[in-house]
Amino acid sequence: xxxxxxxxxxxxxxxxxxxxxxxxxxxxxxxxxxxxxxxxxxxxxxxxxxxxxxxxxxxxxxxxxxxxxxxxxxxxxxxxxxxxxxxxxxxxxxxxxxxxxxxxxxxxxxxxxxxxxxxxxxxxxxxxxxxxxxxxxxxxxxxxxxxxxxxxxxxxxxxxxxxxxxxxxxxxxxxxxxxxxxxxxxxxxxxxxxxxxxxxxxxxxxxxxxxxxxxxxxxxxxxxxxxxxxxxxxxxxxxxxxx
Amino acid sequence: xxxxxxxxxxxxxxxxxxxxxxxxxxxxxxxxxxxxxxxxxxxxxxxxxxxxxxxxxxxxxxxxxxxxxxxxxxxxxxxxxxxxxxxxxxxxxxxxxxxxxxxxxxxxxxxxxxxxxxxxxxxxxxxxxxxxxxxxxxxxxxxxxxxxxxxxxxxxxxxxxxxxxxxxxxxxxxxxxxxxxxxxxxxxxxxxxxxxxxxxxxxxxxxxxxxxxxxxxxxxxx
Numbered sequence: 001x002x003x004x005x006x007x008x009x010x011x012x013x014x015x016x017x018x019x020x021x022x023x024x025x026x027x028x029x030x031x032x033x034x035x036x037x038x039x040x041x042x043x044x045x046x047x048x049x050x051x052x053x054x055x056x057x058x059x060x061x062x063x064x065x066x067x068x069x070x071x072x073x074x075x076x077x078x079x080x081x082x083x084x085x086x087x088x089x090x091x092x093x094x095x096x097x098x099x100x101x102x103x104x105x106x107x108x109x110x111x112x113x114x115x116x117x118x119x120x121x122x123x124x125x126x127x128x129x130x131x132x133x134x135x136x137x138x139x140x141x142x143x144x145x146x147x148x149x150x151x152x153x154x155x156x157x158x159x160x161x162x163x164x165x166x167x168x169x170x171x172x173x174x175x176x177x178x179x180x181x182x183x184x185x186x187x188x189x190x191x192x193x194x195x196x197x198x199x200x201x202x203x204x205x206x207x208x209x210x211x212x213x214x215x216x217x218x219x220x221x222x223x224x225x226x227x228x229x230x231x232x233x234x235x236x237x238x239x240x241x242x243x
Numbered sequence: 244x245x246x247x248x249x250x251x252x253x254x255x256x257x258x259x260x261x262x263x264x265x266x267x268x269x270x271x272x273x274x275x276x277x278x279x280x281x282x283x284x285x286x287x288x289x290x291x292x293x294x295x296x297x298x299x300x301x302x303x304x305x306x307x308x309x310x311x312x313x314x315x316x317x318x319x320x321x322x323x324x325x326x327x328x329x330x331x332x333x334x335x336x337x338x339x340x341x342x343x344x345x346x347x348x349x350x351x352x353x354x355x356x357x358x359x360x361x362x363x364x365x366x367x368x369x370x371x372x373x374x375x376x377x378x379x380x381x382x383x384x385x386x387x388x389x390x391x392x393x394x395x396x397x398x399x400x401x402x403x404x405x406x407x408x409x410x411x412x413x414x415x416x417x418x419x420x421x422x423x424x425x426x427x428x429x430x431x432x433x434x435x436x437x438x439x440x441x442x443x444x445x446x447x448x449x450x451x452x453x454x455x456x457x458x459x460x461x462x463x464x465x
Contacts, residue, residue, distance in 0.1 A: 139407050143395075143404065146398050156459060159458055160390075160408060163455050171411075174418045
Protein backbone atom coordinates (compact mmCIF):
# COMPACT_ATOMS: atom_id res chain seq x y z
CA UNK A 1 0.00 0.00 0.00
CA UNK A 2 1.47 3.31 -1.08
CA UNK A 3 1.65 6.24 1.27
CA UNK A 4 -0.55 8.25 -1.08
CA UNK A 5 -3.45 5.87 -0.37
CA UNK A 6 -3.50 7.22 3.16
CA UNK A 7 -4.54 10.57 1.73
CA UNK A 8 -7.98 9.15 1.09
CA UNK A 9 -9.99 9.88 4.26
CA UNK A 10 -11.97 6.62 3.99
CA UNK A 11 -8.79 4.53 3.70
CA UNK A 12 -7.29 6.58 6.52
CA UNK A 13 -10.27 5.80 8.73
CA UNK A 14 -10.09 2.10 7.93
CA UNK A 15 -6.35 1.90 8.54
CA UNK A 16 -6.39 3.91 11.78
CA UNK A 17 -9.27 1.80 13.07
CA UNK A 18 -6.93 -1.20 12.81
CA UNK A 19 -3.84 0.59 14.13
CA UNK A 20 -5.34 2.52 17.05
CA UNK A 21 -5.96 -0.39 19.47
CA UNK A 22 -2.37 -1.58 19.01
CA UNK A 23 -1.01 1.91 19.41
CA UNK A 24 -3.08 2.48 22.55
CA UNK A 25 -1.91 -0.83 24.00
CA UNK A 26 1.71 0.01 23.23
CA UNK A 27 1.23 3.39 24.93
CA UNK A 28 -0.13 1.78 28.09
CA UNK A 29 2.66 -0.84 28.16
CA UNK A 30 5.45 1.69 27.67
CA UNK A 31 3.87 3.98 30.27
CA UNK A 32 3.76 1.06 32.72
CA UNK A 33 7.42 0.23 32.08
CA UNK A 34 8.39 3.89 32.24
CA UNK A 35 6.55 4.58 35.49
CA UNK A 36 8.02 1.42 37.03
CA UNK A 37 11.51 2.59 36.09
CA UNK A 38 10.79 6.07 37.41
CA UNK A 39 9.44 4.94 40.77
CA UNK A 40 11.51 1.86 41.55
CA UNK A 41 14.72 2.06 39.52
CA UNK A 42 15.69 5.71 39.12
CA UNK A 43 17.48 6.92 42.26
CA UNK A 44 16.37 10.00 44.14
CA UNK A 45 18.54 13.01 43.59
CA UNK A 46 20.92 13.64 46.47
CA UNK A 47 19.85 17.27 46.53
CA UNK A 48 16.28 17.26 45.30
CA UNK A 49 15.08 14.00 46.82
CA UNK A 50 11.93 12.48 45.37
CA UNK A 51 10.99 15.77 43.73
CA UNK A 52 13.31 14.88 40.86
CA UNK A 53 10.63 12.43 39.67
CA UNK A 54 8.72 15.39 38.28
CA UNK A 55 11.45 15.64 35.66
CA UNK A 56 10.30 12.39 34.04
CA UNK A 57 6.94 13.98 33.30
CA UNK A 58 8.20 17.50 32.72
CA UNK A 59 10.95 16.90 30.17
CA UNK A 60 8.95 14.68 27.74
CA UNK A 61 6.14 17.23 27.83
CA UNK A 62 8.55 20.04 27.06
CA UNK A 63 10.01 18.08 24.15
CA UNK A 64 6.55 17.35 22.78
CA UNK A 65 5.54 20.99 23.21
CA UNK A 66 8.09 21.84 20.53
CA UNK A 67 7.66 18.63 18.53
CA UNK A 68 3.93 19.11 18.04
CA UNK A 69 4.55 22.51 16.47
CA UNK A 70 6.85 20.77 13.99
CA UNK A 71 4.07 18.28 13.21
CA UNK A 72 1.71 21.19 12.66
CA UNK A 73 4.26 22.78 10.33
CA UNK A 74 4.51 19.67 8.17
CA UNK A 75 0.72 19.44 8.07
CA UNK A 76 0.52 23.16 7.19
CA UNK A 77 2.85 22.68 4.23
CA UNK A 78 0.54 19.87 3.14
CA UNK A 79 -2.40 22.24 3.47
CA UNK A 80 -0.84 25.08 1.49
CA UNK A 81 0.93 23.06 -1.21
CA UNK A 82 -1.47 20.17 -1.88
CA UNK A 83 -4.59 21.66 -0.29
CA UNK A 84 -5.35 18.29 1.16
CA UNK A 85 -8.22 18.06 3.67
CA UNK A 86 -6.40 15.38 5.64
CA UNK A 87 -3.49 17.77 6.24
CA UNK A 88 -6.01 20.35 7.51
CA UNK A 89 -7.43 17.75 9.86
CA UNK A 90 -3.95 16.76 11.08
CA UNK A 91 -3.04 20.38 11.82
CA UNK A 92 -6.33 21.07 13.55
CA UNK A 93 -6.16 17.95 15.71
CA UNK A 94 -2.55 18.64 16.71
CA UNK A 95 -3.09 22.18 18.03
CA UNK A 96 -5.04 21.39 21.23
CA UNK A 97 -2.71 18.47 21.94
CA UNK A 98 0.32 20.73 21.59
CA UNK A 99 -1.30 23.30 23.85
CA UNK A 100 -2.04 20.60 26.41
CA UNK A 101 1.55 19.29 26.39
CA UNK A 102 2.87 22.85 26.68
CA UNK A 103 0.51 23.52 29.56
CA UNK A 104 1.61 20.34 31.31
CA UNK A 105 5.25 21.30 30.80
CA UNK A 106 4.57 24.69 32.36
CA UNK A 107 2.49 23.23 35.19
CA UNK A 108 4.97 20.51 36.13
CA UNK A 109 7.82 22.97 35.80
CA UNK A 110 6.05 25.34 38.14
CA UNK A 111 5.28 22.58 40.66
CA UNK A 112 8.92 21.51 40.43
CA UNK A 113 10.07 25.08 40.88
CA UNK A 114 8.15 25.62 44.10
CA UNK A 115 10.32 23.35 46.30
CA UNK A 116 13.48 23.99 44.28
CA UNK A 117 13.44 27.76 43.85
CA UNK A 118 10.89 28.65 46.54
CA UNK A 119 8.53 30.16 43.98
CA UNK A 120 6.07 28.89 41.41
CA UNK A 121 7.28 31.08 38.63
CA UNK A 122 10.65 32.49 37.63
CA UNK A 123 11.17 34.61 34.53
CA UNK A 124 13.74 32.16 33.36
CA UNK A 125 14.50 32.10 29.65
CA UNK A 126 13.20 28.58 29.16
CA UNK A 127 9.99 29.14 31.06
CA UNK A 128 9.32 32.41 29.32
CA UNK A 129 9.80 31.09 25.81
CA UNK A 130 7.61 28.08 26.58
CA UNK A 131 4.97 30.50 27.87
CA UNK A 132 5.12 32.41 24.57
CA UNK A 133 4.84 29.09 22.73
CA UNK A 134 1.73 28.33 24.80
CA UNK A 135 0.21 31.68 23.86
CA UNK A 136 0.88 30.93 20.20
CA UNK A 137 -0.82 27.54 20.45
CA UNK A 138 -3.85 29.27 21.94
CA UNK A 139 -3.72 31.85 19.12
CA UNK A 140 -3.77 29.11 16.48
CA UNK A 141 -6.68 27.42 18.25
CA UNK A 142 -8.54 30.73 18.45
CA UNK A 143 -8.02 31.24 14.72
CA UNK A 144 -9.37 27.75 14.00
CA UNK A 145 -12.47 28.53 16.02
CA UNK A 146 -13.13 31.98 14.59
CA UNK A 147 -13.13 31.12 10.88
CA UNK A 148 -16.35 29.35 9.94
CA UNK A 149 -15.35 27.66 6.70
CA UNK A 150 -13.06 24.70 7.54
CA UNK A 151 -10.80 24.86 4.49
CA UNK A 152 -10.31 28.62 4.78
CA UNK A 153 -9.61 28.23 8.49
CA UNK A 154 -7.06 25.57 7.62
CA UNK A 155 -5.15 27.83 5.25
CA UNK A 156 -5.20 30.78 7.64
CA UNK A 157 -3.98 28.58 10.49
CA UNK A 158 -1.33 27.08 8.21
CA UNK A 159 0.11 30.50 7.41
CA UNK A 160 0.09 31.45 11.08
CA UNK A 161 1.78 28.16 11.97
CA UNK A 162 4.56 28.72 9.43
CA UNK A 163 5.04 32.34 10.48
CA UNK A 164 5.21 31.07 14.05
CA UNK A 165 7.80 28.48 13.05
CA UNK A 166 10.01 31.22 11.59
CA UNK A 167 9.46 33.40 14.64
CA UNK A 168 9.84 30.81 17.39
CA UNK A 169 13.65 30.51 17.11
CA UNK A 170 13.90 34.32 17.03
CA UNK A 171 11.71 34.56 20.12
CA UNK A 172 13.78 31.86 21.82
CA UNK A 173 17.00 33.71 20.99
CA UNK A 174 15.63 37.08 22.15
CA UNK A 175 14.31 35.68 25.39
CA UNK A 176 17.64 33.96 26.10
CA UNK A 177 19.41 37.23 25.44
CA UNK A 178 16.92 39.21 27.54
CA UNK A 179 17.28 36.73 30.36
CA UNK A 180 21.08 36.82 30.49
CA UNK A 181 20.75 40.60 30.59
CA UNK A 182 18.46 40.50 33.59
CA UNK A 183 19.82 37.64 35.62
CA UNK A 184 23.34 36.58 34.77
CA UNK A 185 23.32 33.38 36.85
CA UNK A 186 20.53 31.19 35.60
CA UNK A 187 18.68 29.24 38.25
CA UNK A 188 17.89 26.33 36.06
CA UNK A 189 20.78 24.32 34.76
CA UNK A 190 19.28 21.19 33.36
CA UNK A 191 21.37 18.24 32.38
CA UNK A 192 24.77 19.52 33.28
CA UNK A 193 27.77 17.76 31.83
CA UNK A 194 26.23 14.30 31.68
CA UNK A 195 23.13 12.50 32.87
CA UNK A 196 23.68 9.22 34.63
CA UNK A 197 22.23 6.22 32.73
CA UNK A 198 20.09 5.29 35.73
CA UNK A 199 18.18 8.52 35.12
CA UNK A 200 18.58 8.74 31.34
CA UNK A 201 16.98 5.33 30.61
CA UNK A 202 13.71 6.02 32.47
CA UNK A 203 13.63 9.48 30.93
CA UNK A 204 13.92 8.12 27.40
CA UNK A 205 11.32 5.43 28.10
CA UNK A 206 8.95 8.08 29.43
CA UNK A 207 9.65 10.25 26.38
CA UNK A 208 8.76 7.30 24.14
CA UNK A 209 5.59 6.74 26.17
CA UNK A 210 4.51 10.35 25.77
CA UNK A 211 5.36 10.22 22.06
CA UNK A 212 3.15 7.15 21.66
CA UNK A 213 0.46 8.91 23.67
CA UNK A 214 0.64 11.83 21.27
CA UNK A 215 0.37 9.55 18.22
CA UNK A 216 -2.61 7.73 19.75
CA UNK A 217 -4.45 10.90 20.71
CA UNK A 218 -3.58 12.60 17.42
CA UNK A 219 -4.91 9.74 15.29
CA UNK A 220 -8.03 9.52 17.46
CA UNK A 221 -8.57 13.27 17.23
CA UNK A 222 -8.09 13.16 13.44
CA UNK A 223 -10.69 10.38 13.19
CA UNK A 224 -13.09 12.41 15.31
CA UNK A 225 -12.56 15.48 13.16
CA UNK A 226 -13.17 13.55 9.92
CA UNK A 227 -16.34 12.03 11.36
CA UNK A 228 -17.44 15.43 12.68
CA UNK A 229 -17.06 16.88 9.19
CA UNK A 230 -19.06 14.02 7.70
CA UNK A 231 -21.83 14.60 10.22
CA UNK A 232 -21.80 18.28 9.33
CA UNK A 233 -22.03 17.49 5.63
CA UNK A 234 -24.91 15.09 6.28
CA UNK A 235 -26.74 17.73 8.26
CA UNK A 236 -26.30 20.21 5.46
CA UNK A 237 -27.56 17.68 2.91
CA UNK A 238 -30.52 16.83 5.11
CA UNK A 239 -31.37 20.50 5.56
CA UNK A 240 -31.02 20.98 1.83
CA UNK A 241 -33.29 18.03 1.07
CA UNK A 242 -35.91 19.20 3.56
CA UNK A 243 -36.13 22.70 2.15
CA UNK B 244 1.36 58.35 -10.64
CA UNK B 245 2.12 54.67 -10.17
CA UNK B 246 -0.58 52.44 -8.68
CA UNK B 247 1.47 51.98 -5.51
CA UNK B 248 1.94 55.66 -4.79
CA UNK B 249 -1.74 56.24 -5.57
CA UNK B 250 -2.67 53.53 -3.09
CA UNK B 251 -0.30 54.99 -0.50
CA UNK B 252 -1.80 58.46 -0.86
CA UNK B 253 -5.37 57.11 -0.82
CA UNK B 254 -4.77 55.16 2.37
CA UNK B 255 -3.09 58.09 4.05
CA UNK B 256 -5.95 60.41 3.06
CA UNK B 257 -8.50 57.93 4.38
CA UNK B 258 -6.60 57.49 7.63
CA UNK B 259 -6.33 61.21 8.23
CA UNK B 260 -9.88 62.13 7.23
CA UNK B 261 -11.81 59.27 8.81
CA UNK B 262 -12.15 58.80 12.54
CA UNK B 263 -9.60 61.26 13.82
CA UNK B 264 -6.81 59.37 12.08
CA UNK B 265 -3.35 59.87 13.47
CA UNK B 266 -4.48 61.85 16.51
CA UNK B 267 -6.51 58.97 17.88
CA UNK B 268 -3.43 56.76 18.24
CA UNK B 269 -1.46 59.56 19.89
CA UNK B 270 -4.34 60.24 22.26
CA UNK B 271 -4.44 56.56 23.21
CA UNK B 272 -0.66 56.57 23.70
CA UNK B 273 -0.94 59.62 25.94
CA UNK B 274 -3.74 58.01 27.96
CA UNK B 275 -1.79 54.79 28.51
CA UNK B 276 1.29 56.70 29.62
CA UNK B 277 -0.87 58.84 31.93
CA UNK B 278 -2.41 55.76 33.51
CA UNK B 279 0.90 54.12 34.40
CA UNK B 280 1.90 56.54 37.21
CA UNK B 281 -1.49 55.95 38.83
CA UNK B 282 -0.66 52.27 38.89
CA UNK B 283 3.02 52.33 39.90
CA UNK B 284 3.05 55.52 41.96
CA UNK B 285 4.36 59.02 41.26
CA UNK B 286 7.96 58.28 42.24
CA UNK B 287 10.00 60.12 39.61
CA UNK B 288 13.12 58.00 40.06
CA UNK B 289 11.14 54.85 39.45
CA UNK B 290 9.33 56.35 36.47
CA UNK B 291 12.67 57.35 35.00
CA UNK B 292 13.91 53.79 35.41
CA UNK B 293 10.92 52.11 33.77
CA UNK B 294 10.13 55.00 31.40
CA UNK B 295 11.47 53.40 28.19
CA UNK B 296 9.49 50.24 28.95
CA UNK B 297 6.28 52.22 29.49
CA UNK B 298 6.76 54.15 26.25
CA UNK B 299 7.42 50.95 24.32
CA UNK B 300 4.37 49.17 25.75
CA UNK B 301 2.21 52.22 25.05
CA UNK B 302 3.45 52.49 21.47
CA UNK B 303 3.01 48.75 20.93
CA UNK B 304 -0.63 48.90 22.06
CA UNK B 305 -1.33 52.11 20.18
CA UNK B 306 0.06 50.66 16.95
CA UNK B 307 -2.39 47.76 17.27
CA UNK B 308 -5.39 50.10 17.52
CA UNK B 309 -6.03 50.82 13.87
CA UNK B 310 -4.54 47.57 12.60
CA UNK B 311 -7.81 45.63 12.37
CA UNK B 312 -9.18 48.27 9.99
CA UNK B 313 -6.08 48.13 7.80
CA UNK B 314 -7.52 45.53 5.43
CA UNK B 315 -10.99 44.91 6.87
CA UNK B 316 -12.34 48.30 5.73
CA UNK B 317 -11.18 47.59 2.17
CA UNK B 318 -12.68 44.14 2.37
CA UNK B 319 -16.07 45.50 3.39
CA UNK B 320 -16.38 48.06 0.62
CA UNK B 321 -14.99 45.69 -1.99
CA UNK B 322 -11.84 47.60 -2.91
CA UNK B 323 -9.70 44.76 -1.60
CA UNK B 324 -11.10 42.53 -4.34
CA UNK B 325 -10.02 45.12 -6.89
CA UNK B 326 -6.55 45.18 -5.37
CA UNK B 327 -6.44 41.37 -5.53
CA UNK B 328 -7.42 41.40 -9.19
CA UNK B 329 -4.96 44.14 -10.11
CA UNK B 330 -1.73 43.55 -12.00
CA UNK B 331 0.45 44.94 -9.21
CA UNK B 332 1.96 42.11 -7.15
CA UNK B 333 -0.11 41.66 -4.02
CA UNK B 334 3.02 41.65 -1.85
CA UNK B 335 3.84 45.20 -2.98
CA UNK B 336 0.22 46.27 -2.58
CA UNK B 337 0.04 45.17 1.04
CA UNK B 338 3.49 46.68 1.65
CA UNK B 339 2.17 50.03 0.38
CA UNK B 340 -0.82 49.72 2.68
CA UNK B 341 1.48 48.90 5.57
CA UNK B 342 3.62 51.92 4.73
CA UNK B 343 0.54 54.15 4.77
CA UNK B 344 -0.45 52.66 8.12
CA UNK B 345 3.03 53.25 9.52
CA UNK B 346 3.13 56.87 8.34
CA UNK B 347 -0.32 57.70 9.70
CA UNK B 348 -0.36 55.60 12.89
CA UNK B 349 3.18 54.90 14.04
CA UNK B 350 5.12 57.96 12.92
CA UNK B 351 2.89 60.28 15.04
CA UNK B 352 3.65 58.07 18.03
CA UNK B 353 7.39 58.52 17.43
CA UNK B 354 6.89 62.26 17.15
CA UNK B 355 4.87 62.33 20.38
CA UNK B 356 7.48 60.28 22.25
CA UNK B 357 9.71 63.23 23.35
CA UNK B 358 6.77 64.97 25.02
CA UNK B 359 5.65 61.81 26.80
CA UNK B 360 9.26 61.16 27.78
CA UNK B 361 9.22 64.47 29.69
CA UNK B 362 6.19 63.26 31.65
CA UNK B 363 8.18 60.21 32.69
CA UNK B 364 11.18 62.27 33.80
CA UNK B 365 13.48 60.85 31.13
CA UNK B 366 16.78 62.52 30.34
CA UNK B 367 17.27 63.97 26.85
CA UNK B 368 19.60 61.12 25.95
CA UNK B 369 17.02 58.53 26.98
CA UNK B 370 14.26 60.36 25.11
CA UNK B 371 16.40 60.38 21.99
CA UNK B 372 17.18 56.69 22.39
CA UNK B 373 13.51 55.71 22.87
CA UNK B 374 12.41 57.84 19.91
CA UNK B 375 15.13 56.35 17.72
CA UNK B 376 14.35 52.76 18.71
CA UNK B 377 10.64 53.39 18.16
CA UNK B 378 11.39 54.90 14.76
CA UNK B 379 13.35 51.81 13.78
CA UNK B 380 11.20 49.26 15.59
CA UNK B 381 7.64 50.31 14.74
CA UNK B 382 7.90 49.24 11.05
CA UNK B 383 8.47 45.72 12.36
CA UNK B 384 5.33 46.01 14.50
CA UNK B 385 3.33 47.20 11.50
CA UNK B 386 4.59 44.39 9.28
CA UNK B 387 3.94 41.70 11.89
CA UNK B 388 0.54 43.25 12.50
CA UNK B 389 -0.09 43.15 8.76
CA UNK B 390 0.01 39.34 8.91
CA UNK B 391 -2.58 39.36 11.67
CA UNK B 392 -4.73 41.85 9.76
CA UNK B 393 -4.61 39.67 6.64
CA UNK B 394 -5.48 36.53 8.61
CA UNK B 395 -8.44 38.11 10.35
CA UNK B 396 -9.66 40.23 7.44
CA UNK B 397 -12.96 38.50 6.77
CA UNK B 398 -13.84 37.74 10.37
CA UNK B 399 -16.65 39.31 12.30
CA UNK B 400 -14.67 39.10 15.53
CA UNK B 401 -11.33 39.83 13.94
CA UNK B 402 -10.70 42.84 16.13
CA UNK B 403 -10.37 40.68 19.22
CA UNK B 404 -8.42 37.91 17.53
CA UNK B 405 -5.78 40.14 16.01
CA UNK B 406 -3.90 41.20 19.19
CA UNK B 407 -3.95 37.59 20.39
CA UNK B 408 -2.25 36.45 17.20
CA UNK B 409 0.12 39.37 16.81
CA UNK B 410 1.35 40.20 20.30
CA UNK B 411 3.34 36.99 20.96
CA UNK B 412 5.21 37.57 17.69
CA UNK B 413 6.23 41.07 18.79
CA UNK B 414 8.15 39.80 21.83
CA UNK B 415 11.60 40.05 20.15
CA UNK B 416 10.96 43.61 18.92
CA UNK B 417 9.86 44.67 22.41
CA UNK B 418 12.86 43.01 24.05
CA UNK B 419 15.45 44.61 21.80
CA UNK B 420 13.67 47.97 21.60
CA UNK B 421 13.57 48.39 25.37
CA UNK B 422 17.05 46.90 25.79
CA UNK B 423 18.58 49.33 23.31
CA UNK B 424 16.81 52.27 24.98
CA UNK B 425 18.00 51.20 28.42
CA UNK B 426 21.50 50.48 27.17
CA UNK B 427 21.83 54.04 25.89
CA UNK B 428 21.19 55.38 29.39
CA UNK B 429 22.35 52.88 31.96
CA UNK B 430 24.43 50.22 30.24
CA UNK B 431 25.75 47.55 31.01
CA UNK B 432 26.23 46.99 27.29
CA UNK B 433 26.64 49.29 24.36
CA UNK B 434 23.69 50.76 22.51
CA UNK B 435 24.92 49.36 19.22
CA UNK B 436 24.41 45.63 19.65
CA UNK B 437 20.70 45.53 20.60
CA UNK B 438 20.00 48.38 18.20
CA UNK B 439 21.53 46.43 15.32
CA UNK B 440 19.44 43.39 16.23
CA UNK B 441 16.37 45.62 16.29
CA UNK B 442 17.24 46.86 12.79
CA UNK B 443 17.67 43.24 11.68
CA UNK B 444 14.26 42.32 13.11
CA UNK B 445 12.67 45.22 11.23
CA UNK B 446 14.33 44.24 7.95
CA UNK B 447 13.30 40.62 8.45
CA UNK B 448 9.71 41.60 9.22
CA UNK B 449 9.65 43.84 6.14
CA UNK B 450 10.27 40.72 4.05
CA UNK B 451 8.21 38.20 6.01
CA UNK B 452 5.18 40.42 6.67
CA UNK B 453 4.12 41.28 3.09
CA UNK B 454 4.71 37.75 1.78
CA UNK B 455 2.78 36.08 4.60
CA UNK B 456 0.00 38.68 4.44
CA UNK B 457 -0.34 38.34 0.67
CA UNK B 458 -0.47 34.56 0.99
CA UNK B 459 -3.12 34.86 3.70
CA UNK B 460 -5.21 37.19 1.54
CA UNK B 461 -4.97 34.96 -1.53
CA UNK B 462 -5.96 31.90 0.46
CA UNK B 463 -8.56 33.62 2.58
CA UNK B 464 -10.57 35.51 -0.01
CA UNK B 465 -11.01 33.20 -2.93
